[in-house]
Amino acid sequence: MNKTKENINSITPRSKDYSKWYLDVIDAAGLAENSPVRGCMVIKPNGYAIWENIQKVLDNMLKLRGVKNAYFPLFIPKSFFEKEAKHVEGFAKECAIVTHHRLNLNKEGKLVPAGLMEEPLVVRPTSETIIYSMYAKWIHSFRDLPMIINQWANVVRWELRPRPFLRTTEFLWQEGHTAHSTKEEADEMTLQILEVYRDFVEDYLAIPVIKGIKSESEKFAGATYTTCIEAMMQDGKALQVATSHMLGQNFAKPFKVKFTDKNGNEQYVWQTSWGMSTRIIGALIMVHSDDKGLIIPPKIAPTPIVIIPIWGKDREKNDVLSRAKKIATEIISEMNCVVHIDERDERPGPKFYDWEKRGVPLRIEIGPRDIANNTIVAVRRDTGDKIEVPLANLIPKIKELLSNIQSDLYKRALRYSEKLTQRTNSYNAMRNILTSKEGGFAIAYWCGDQKCEVKVKNDTMATIRCIPLEQKQEKGQCIICGKEALKKVIFAKAY
Amino acid sequence: MNKTKENINSITPRSKDYSKWYLDVIDAAGLAENSPVRGCMVIKPNGYAIWENIQKVLDNMLKLRGVKNAYFPLFIPKSFFEKEAKHVEGFAKECAIVTHHRLNLNKEGKLVPAGLMEEPLVVRPTSETIIYSMYAKWIHSFRDLPMIINQWANVVRWELRPRPFLRTTEFLWQEGHTAHSTKEEADEMTLQILEVYRDFVEDYLAIPVIKGIKSESEKFAGATYTTCIEAMMQDGKALQVATSHMLGQNFAKPFKVKFTDKNGNEQYVWQTSWGMSTRIIGALIMVHSDDKGLIIPPKIAPTPIVIIPIWGKDREKNDVLSRAKKIATEIISEMNCVVHIDERDERPGPKFYDWEKRGVPLRIEIGPRDIANNTIVAVRRDTGDKIEVPLANLIPKIKELLSNIQSDLYKRALRYSEKLTQRTNSYNAMRNILTSKEGGFAIAYWCGDQKCEVKVKNDTMATIRCIPLEQKQEKGQCIICGKEALKKVIFAKAY
Numbered sequence: 001m002n003k004t005k006e007n008i009n010s011i012t013p014r015s016k017d018y019s020k021w022y023l024d025v026i027d028a029a030g031l032a033e034n035s036p037v038r039g040c041m042v043i044k045p046n047g048y049a050i051w052e053n054i055q056k057v058l059d060n061m062l063k064l065r066g067v068k069n070a071y072f073p074l075f076i077p078k079s080f081f082e083k084e085a086k087h088v089e090g091f092a093k094e095c096a097i098v099t100h101h102r103l104n105l106n107k108e109g110k111l112v113p114a115g116l117m118e119e120p121l122v123v124r125p126t127s128e129t130i131i132y133s134m135y136a137k138w139i140h141s142f143r144d145l146p147m148i149i150n151q152w153a154n155v156v157r158w159e160l161r162p163r164p165f166l167r168t169t170e171f172l173w174q175e176g177h178t179a180h181s182t183k184e185e186a187d188e189m190t191l192q193i194l195e196v197y198r199d200f201v202e203d204y205l206a207i208p209v210i211k212g213i214k215s216e217s218e219k220f221a222g223a224t225y226t227t228c229i230e231a232m233m234q235d236g237k238a239l240q241v242a243t244s245h246m247l248g249q250n251f252a253k254p255f256k257v258k259f260t261d262k263n264g265n266e267q268y269v270w271q272t273s274w275g276m277s278t279r280i281i282g283a284l285i286m287v288h289s290d291d292k293g294l295i296i297p298p299k300i301a302p303t304p305i306v307i308i309p310i311w312g313k314d315r316e317k318n319d320v321l322s323r324a325k326k327i328a329t330e331i332i333s334e335m336n337c338v339v340h341i342d343e344r345d346e347r348p349g350p351k352f353y354d355w356e357k358r359g360v361p362l363r364i365e366i367g368p369r370d371i372a373n374n375t376i377v378a379v380r381r382d383t384g385d386k387i388e389v390p391l392a393n394l395i396p397k398i399k400e401l402l403s404n405i406q407s408d409l410y411k412r413a414l415r416y417s418e419k420l421t422q423r424t425n426s427y428n429a430m431r432n433i434l435t436s437k438e439g440g441f442a443i444a445y446w447c448g449d450q451k452c453e454v455k456v457k458n459d460t461m462a463t464i465r466c467i468p469l470e471q472k473q474e475k476g477q478c479i480i481c482g483k484e485a486l487k488k489v490i491f492a493k494a495y
Numbered sequence: 496m497n498k499t500k501e502n503i504n505s506i507t508p509r510s511k512d513y514s515k516w517y518l519d520v521i522d523a524a525g526l527a528e529n530s531p532v533r534g535c536m537v538i539k540p541n542g543y544a545i546w547e548n549i550q551k552v553l554d555n556m557l558k559l560r561g562v563k564n565a566y567f568p569l570f571i572p573k574s575f576f577e578k579e580a581k582h583v584e585g586f587a588k589e590c591a592i593v594t595h596h597r598l599n600l601n602k603e604g605k606l607v608p609a610g611l612m613e614e615p616l617v618v619r620p621t622s623e624t625i626i627y628s629m630y631a632k633w634i635h636s637f638r639d640l641p642m643i644i645n646q647w648a649n650v651v652r653w654e655l656r657p658r659p660f661l662r663t664t665e666f667l668w669q670e671g672h673t674a675h676s677t678k679e680e681a682d683e684m685t686l687q688i689l690e691v692y693r694d695f696v697e698d699y700l701a702i703p704v705i706k707g708i709k710s711e712s713e714k715f716a717g718a719t720y721t722t723c724i725e726a727m728m729q730d731g732k733a734l735q736v737a738t739s740h741m742l743g744q745n746f747a748k749p750f751k752v753k754f755t756d757k758n759g760n761e762q763y764v765w766q767t768s769w770g771m772s773t774r775i776i777g778a779l780i781m782v783h784s785d786d787k788g789l790i791i792p793p794k795i796a797p798t799p800i801v802i803i804p805i806w807g808k809d810r811e812k813n814d815v816l817s818r819a820k821k822i823a824t825e826i827i828s829e830m831n832c833v834v835h836i837d838e839r840d841e842r843p844g845p846k847f848y849d850w851e852k853r854g855v856p857l858r859i860e861i862g863p864r865d866i867a868n869n870t871i872v873a874v875r876r877d878t879g880d881k882i883e884v885p886l887a888n889l890i891p892k893i894k895e896l897l898s899n900i901q902s903d904l905y906k907r908a909l910r911y912s913e914k915l916t917q918r919t920n921s922y923n924a925m926r927n928i929l930t931s932k933e934g935g936f937a938i939a940y941w942c943g944d945q946k947c948e949v950k951v952k953n954d955t956m957a958t959i960r961c962i963p964l965e966q967k968q969e970k971g972q973c974i975i976c977g978k979e980a981l982k983k984v985i986f987a988k989a990y
Contacts, residue, residue: 040568048565070543073535092598097608099594101653103587113592158596170569
């Protein structure tokens with residue numbers, strides 16, 4: 001059985017079928033798998049390890065900014081859910097509903113739901129309502145503000161067309177919920193967290209993003225406005241990586257989240273909420289990976305380095321293994337970095353492919369010749385470059401290589417994204433961009449009218465991904481209707 | 496308003512009402528609160544920070560033993576749940592059932608469950624069934640074994656008499672699930688994890704425990720046998736702190752988890768599952784805390800040290816604060832330990848009470864006299880002892896104090912538990928112990944007959960908490976029926 005060939009062939013090339021490629025990469029890297037529960041995936045150890053690293057880094061970044069973690073119930077009483085009209089409108093169609101709290105054995109020996117509940121419970125699709133019902137109890141005076149709480153949790157949104165990581169009925173995320181005494185403070189919080197997300201995603205995941213505001217039709221159900229970071233995938237589509245919502249007093253009013261201000265007056269709080277989910281792993285896969293499989297940036301990789309000891313004759317094996325262990329120990333102690341030694345009795349070729357498809361950023365090869373020369377060979381996952389490294393220079397060189405892989409992945413993604421981003425004033429040109437095979441982002445003026453937004457969607461399937469925060473204060477003409485427009489927006493097809 | 500007095504009085508003494516004391520401690524320390532969802536609690540930031548520390552330490556201990564984390568769906572198809580008869584018997588009466596996946600607006604403007612599902616979904620009360628349905632796909636040959644996977648997750652068991660941390664409809668836990676090629680290996684795994692739990696609970700939570708095996712009537716629904724660690728609370732009741740189950744082939748058979756052994760024969764795997772939940776925080780509270788409130792052992796405390804700067808005149812404030820900061824910096828950099836400086840404009844007394852009820856193990860007081868003398872005053876939460884510490888000896892002394900608090904808490908709990916544990920051969924004496932106000936454990940011979948177990952329960956409300964693993968191989972007479980008995984067991988009332 002030719003394992004090597006089998007492994008290469010197991011991943012569909014991007015050029016042939018991008019969707020299939022995505023599923024193949026996930027499968028080959030052992031990241032996730034469909035479960036027997038419709039729309040729900042199993043996150044396998046290799047995939048979950050990435051999520052654990054994401055949690056660790058992001059959690060720390062949030063805590064440094066005064067965010068505290070807590071945990072709120074999975075279930076939301078239906079009556080709570082009904083309180084904010086826009087919110088319920090946005091989520092009612094995709095909620096899992098608990099109606100019974102028991103299973104009874106019937107006469108045919110089958111279990112049937114029993115213990116009908118007086119009020120059905122909604123499995124949280126997001127937790128604004130249940131959390132703010134608690135905030136109403138906890139917040140009394142301006143001294144209790146700001147309240148800045150986050151939870152790491154599972155949420156459920158019924159999906160008809162599930163896709164691993166990108167759209168699953170159950171997914172994992174963090175959701176932050178804050179309350180402030182002034183609108184200005186809440187506005188500031190919304191943007192501060194968006195900046196945390198940008199910083200994290202660009203620095204650790206090496207994914208370049210654009211910060212922007214959502215149009216009315218794309219904003220969070222219940223928000224005053226929604227800010228987001230958007231990234232371009234290799235098929236030219238946009239993916240919303242994280243969102244930070246200004247909720248104004250939209251939830252404070254129905255949930256009576258009030259405080260007594262310094263002058264003794266009762267006021268409603270101003271609120272924000274923000275989240276990043278396991279969806280981000282979908283972005284990570286689609287931005288960096290190639291036809292050989294997954295590529296994980298070193299700063300977020302569960303295993304940044306794998307060592308492959310290579311021996312021809314049996315008597316070489318001991319020497320090679322002991323050198324491999326020595327090098328692993330040195331890297332671990334000097335760099336506090338996870339290193340795996342692949343000691344399996346298997347030819348080097350299949351091992352190389354195995355670790356390539358799993359996305360390990362740096363492979364170190366050690367064979368008898370390397371031992372004789374006091375060198376190792378380092379192979380970059382992103383470029384395939386082979387670099388001979390003298391042992392005397394091992395640690396500095398490994399650090400440099402990992403750092404270069406990290407920054408080169410970012411730069412490559414940025415170049416790609418810039419190449420497929422076009423500024424245009426012509427509707428025809430825009431339509432061509434948005435319906436082209438390569439896809440990409442079109443940046444153009446938009447008047448703000450929802451009709452124009454709908455026309456683009458009807459003509460091209462693309463939507464406004466965001467109104468970038470950073471843009472010149474210039475006027476122009478709406479690319480659709482020609483009326484005066486104050487803002488340029490990004491049109492693109494989206495996940 | 497006399498805050499001091501109010502704070503002291505807010506906690507019911509244990510001697511007056513132990514149940515009320517427990518709730519008061521939780522409330523005063525801001526650990527948790529009832530939610531509007533029946534039986535579900537909100538774990539507040541102070542409580543969740545303890546859980547985060549528990550997770551961090553235990554997760555690391557498990558990973559060092561080769562455990563990998565993953566994530567499986569929240570929902571279990573009803574048909575899966577039906578496959579293991581004993582299992583479903585144990586859990587069917589307390590399951591939340593999802594029957595619909597949509598809410599529709601009816602004519603009265605109310606939301607009603609819609610989108611009735613073909614097969615109802617059970618919100619996981621535990622995940623054996625869903626996980627082993629995946630194992631059946633993942634395991635083919637002996638090379639795939641052992642499979643050792645853990646998940647950190649929320650689970651739901653409908654509770655009629657909820658009690659924060661101890662019994663809640665939703666709770667958080669880790670659940671490990673393993674598959675092995677031999678019975679011996681699975682037996683060994685069961686005990687290895689039990690030892691991890693014992694080590695963690697005794698070393699970090701300073702809770703002495705007894706390792707044992709459950710009687711048939713108390714074992715996990717679906718297990719061959721259940722091992723556990725049991726601890727004594729201050730009211731003399733037992734609390735099951737963690738369990739590790741040998742599942743034999745009970746799940747492997749209905750879920751067809753098979754492997755091809757080295758000889759090419761197809762065999763069912765041998766399995767174990769094991770878990771520790773947020774219930775452990777209930778034990779932590781009940782073992783160590785006192786009438787002033789919570790006491791957290793230093794090794795698991797989110798904030799092991801609080802510094803209270805004390806100033807009389809305004810001009811002293813700057814000096815005292817700057818000294819406090821200098822000392823905090825020194826402790827943080829030398830000990831990598833969280834230190835909080837309470838800078839509030841508030842008298843020292845109320846601050847003392849505040850941190851006492853939150854359970855911070857060590858308080859450092861710094862006033863003008865301390866600055867003059869180059870000392871600080873350290874106050875132990877557990878004993879109230881005040882120790883003057885020269886700055887020259889600051890770090891070694893603080894380390895020593897924290898270490899002493901940790902070991903003294905353990906010793907105190909052990910003494911208490913030993914004092915209330917009695918060995919007896921007389922049924923009358925045992926009945927007196929088990930029905931006494933102080934409660935406690937009675938250790939006595941038991942023949943293994945369930946009838947005898949039931950008699951004790953009827954007479955005293957106590958049950959067999961476990962058959963301790965460590966006991967002499969001696970024969971005796973069953974304390975109930977007088978027949979030959981091979982094992983001594985622990986009888987106690989339990990949470």
